[in-house]
Amino acid sequence: MMILSFNRAQYFHQNLTDKHQLCAFALGIELPSVYTLIGNQRVMALSSLSEQNRLEAIAEQCYKRFMEEPRLHSVLNEYADNILNSEMAVLHDVRLHAQYAGLPLAKYYSALKQTDGHWDRTTIWEKHLQWCQALSLALYEHYQDPRSKISYGEKTVIIDKPHDRQCYSYTTIKTPVSFELNQYHYSQRPWQWED
Numbered sequence: 001m002m003i004l005s006f007n008r009a010q011y012f013h014q015n016l017t018d019k020h021q022l023c024a025f026a027l028g029i030e031l032p033s034v035y036t037l038i039g040n041q042r043v044m045a046l047s048s049l050s051e052q053n054r055l056e057a058i059a060e061q062c063y064k065r066f067m068e069e070p071r072l073h074s075v076l077n078e079y080a081d082n083i084l085n086s087e088m089a090v091l092h093d094v095r096l097h098a099q100y101a102g103l104p105l106a107k108y109y110s111a112l113k114q115t116d117g118h119w120d121r122t123t124i125w126e127k128h129l130q131w132c133q134a135l136s137l138a139l140y141e142h143y144q145d146p147r148s149k150i151s152y153g154e155k156t157v158i159i160d161k162p163h164d165r166q167c168y169s170y171t172t173i174k175t176p177v178s179f180e181l182n183q184y185h186y187s188q189r190p191w192q193w194e195d
Contacts, residue, residue: 009143015136016193026132028105033058059109062102072096072103079107080114083127090151090158094138104132130154133193137170155191 015022028034037054066072075093082089097103108128115124131154138152141159149160158169166185170192178187 012136012140028102030101059105062106063109066106076110080110083111090153092151094142094150
């Protein structure tokens with residue numbers, strides 16, 4: 001059994017259309033302990049209470065380890081603050097995701113912990129998947145051009161390429177928009193991946 005590698009652009013691009021792979025990414029399958037628990041089966045059901053408890057223990061362990069690092073501490077708190085907020089927010093942590101395996105799982109745990117049972121877990125999970133889908137597109141773009149400055153939100157990804165004098169974004173608009181300003185090319189593209 002081969003452990004999936006989430007370090008190449010095509011894996012992140014596949015997350016945009018493959019719900020199973022997106023779920024695996026959102027649960028931190030790049031961690032060997034998570035991979036051992038859920039594997040690469042097409043049906044990912046944590047059917048037993050012991051499997052669910054084990055995944056939660058892995059998430060808590062990841063969360064605690066990341067909370068000890070100041071920049072990851074703020075990333076986890078910012079995610080938990082924004083995931084259920086109705087106002088639009090964008091995160092700037094794509095490079096950290098490229099460096100730290102398990103960060104999506106720790107973020108999910110952080111959101112659960114912060115809501116302290118006041119939100120339904122299913123609602124938090126669905127929101128987490130939407131953010132992970134946008135993160136997947138952001139990571140895809142990062143691996144295509146690591147010099148880019150990339151931010152993402154629930155259904156928004158913004159890619160700024162100062163070295164190419166262009167900035168483009170994917171968002172919930174219906175019709176693409178493009179313009180030039182001070183020799184800098186800007187474009188907005190429709191978000192084309194459904195939940």
